[in-house]
Amino acid sequence: MSVAVAVTDSPEGRTALDSAAAxxxxxxxxxxxxxxxxxDLTDDEIPRDLEVTLINRSGRGDRDPVAAVIDELHDHAEVGRLVLGVRSRSRVGKVLLGSVAQRLILRSPVPVLTVRVNRSGA
Structure with missing residues (x-):
């Protein structure tokens, strides 16, 4: 079994990466x-003490990130868990904007571990 993490350009993405490495x-x-x-992620962002398989974004820049992650999970049957960073959102925010994390939680073929970013961003 391995652990998968979807890393984004956000405090949630950084928290998810740190938690997935742990x-x-x-x-x-x-x-x-x-x-x-x-x-591209820098060497400082990639854990050096783990066996890491890095999948960079491929295809069109506007490709749905949920579809990209789900495709990778299907291609890597060894993954037993997906780690995602989440933040609190209002009900209106969820309805109007949607959420990549929410959609991944609902569609993931493997169990999802969510890690919450506190208000200070850490």
Whole structure:
């Protein structure tokens, strides 16, 4: 089993990566890092003490990130858990804007571990 994480350009994405790395260490397993940012991750952002498989964003820039993550989970049957960073949102915000994390929680073929970012962004 390995742990997957969807990393975005946000405090939630950073928290998810840190938590997924801790989870992979605790389970003594590898990390599937799905990069949804609009840049390549630096060496400082990738955990060095883990076996990491890095999947960079591919296809059109406007590709649905939920579809991209779900496709990767289907392609990597060894993944047993998906880690996502989340933040509190109002009911109106959820209705009007939707949420990638919410859609992934509902559609993921593997269990999802959500980690909440506190108000200070850490």
């Amino acid at each position: 989870e992979a260490r605790a389970l003594d397993t590898g990390l599937l890092l799905i990069n949804l940012t609009l840049h």
